[in-house]
Amino acid sequence: MNNGQMHILLADDDEDDRLFFREAFDEIKINTKVETVNDGVELMDYLTRPDITLPHILFLDLNMPRKNGMDCLRELKRIDYLKDIAVVIYSTSASDVDIEETFVQGANVYLKKPNDFNTLRKTLEAVITTNWQYQTSGLNRDNFILSL
Amino acid sequence: MEQLEKEQLTYSSLSFGEVELNETISGDQLKTLAANLGNYGIEIIESPKSILVQKIKDTIIEMIYMDEKLPTIKISDYLSEKLNYSYGYLSNLFVEATYTSIENFIIFQKINKAKELITTNEFTITEIAYRLNYSSTAHLCNQFKNETGITPTTFQRIINKRRNPEEVE
Numbered sequence: 268m269n270n271g272q273m274h275i276l277l278a279d280d281d282e283d284d285r286l287f288f289r290e291a292f293d294e295i296k297i298n299t300k301v302e303t304v305n306d307g308v309e310l311m312d313y314l315t316r317p318d319i320t321l322p323h324i325l326f327l328d329l330n331m332p333r334k335n336g337m338d339c340l341r342e343l344k345r346i347d348y349l350k351d352i353a354v355v356i357y358s359t360s361a362s363d364v365d366i367e368e369t370f371v372q373g374a375n376v377y378l379k380k381p382n383d384f385n386t387l388r389k390t391l392e393a394v395i396t397t398n399w400q401y402q403t404s405g406l407n408r409d410n411f412i413l414s415l
Numbered sequence: 416m417e418q419l420e421k422e423q424l425t426y427s428s429l430s431f432g433e434v435e436l437n438e439t440i441s442g443d444q445l446k447t448l449a450a451n452l453g454n455y456g457i458e459i460i461e462s463p464k465s466i467l468v469q470k471i472k473d474t475i476i477e478m479i480y481m482d483e484k485l486p487t488i489k490i491s492d493y494l495s496e497k498l499n500y501s502y503g504y505l506s507n508l509f510v511e512a513t514y515t516s517i518e519n520f521i522i523f524q525k526i527n528k529a530k531e532l533i534t535t536n537e538f539t540i541t542e543i544a545y546r547l548n549y550s551s552t553a554h555l556c557n558q559f560k561n562e563t564g565i566t567p568t569t570f571q572r573i574i575n576k577r578r579n580p581e582e583v584e
Contacts, residue, residue, distance in 0.1 A: 366565075367569065367572070367573060370565075370573045370577075371573055371576045371577055371580075373577070377564070396514065396515065397523075400523060404472070404476070406527055407531065409534075409574070409577075410527060410530040410531065410534065410574075412563055412565065412570060412573060413562075413563055413564055414563065414564030414565050415564055
């Protein structure tokens, strides 16, 4: 993480969650740039814009109006230039069935939204660090599966 | 190499997949090169300390990936012997540069090797535990769960389902 900035994108319809997310990254010592979108439709529009830098990591809420996280995930994995973005499912629910299904569909991380800010900061840091290991160590990305 | 030639730079190859440039390089060239190499997951290393950190990583990865079975020698002894520094020095340097300890890096790599072996569907968990020097299958399963949040069996099921989406178990 010594050089360059890590681009992070969050798709979440809950304004408070977006705010906490940004604040958590402000407190993490890793150099990051955080963008947010409000739902799945906005997400897909954003990712197909020609003027953006694609994120290194996408945090995806499952339960969103208009287009939910699961549909976004399936769609992303079918688009060649988007399918390699690391996807973190960022959700309040954490049933084993949900978790396993998102992994099968190609998600890399399942992160249950923590209740307190400190835990959020720590888990986000863990996600970023692990992703960085996969980015820099030439490891097989298909094996990047993490449930927190 | 292709990227180096594109920038018309001459180079000599060293061990560990290192490359040394035979000429000086302009700031702009370095930036272009760094960006191009970044796409391949290759980093440009400038300081002697980061070279040493990279050597620590390479030595660990080599140890875990080269042979069929991990040698039983302690990795800390092996590192300090091979790189000619005390383990304490290497260990501090590593934390400074990577925000993680050598121990954590070893666990991370071992679990990753375990994942690779699991995805071949050729080995039992017991065999994998033996190859990676775990004292028991339970020890491997616990460390796997700590690292990834899921069990080796769930991991295997997910990977197999990804490969054959139609098959229902």
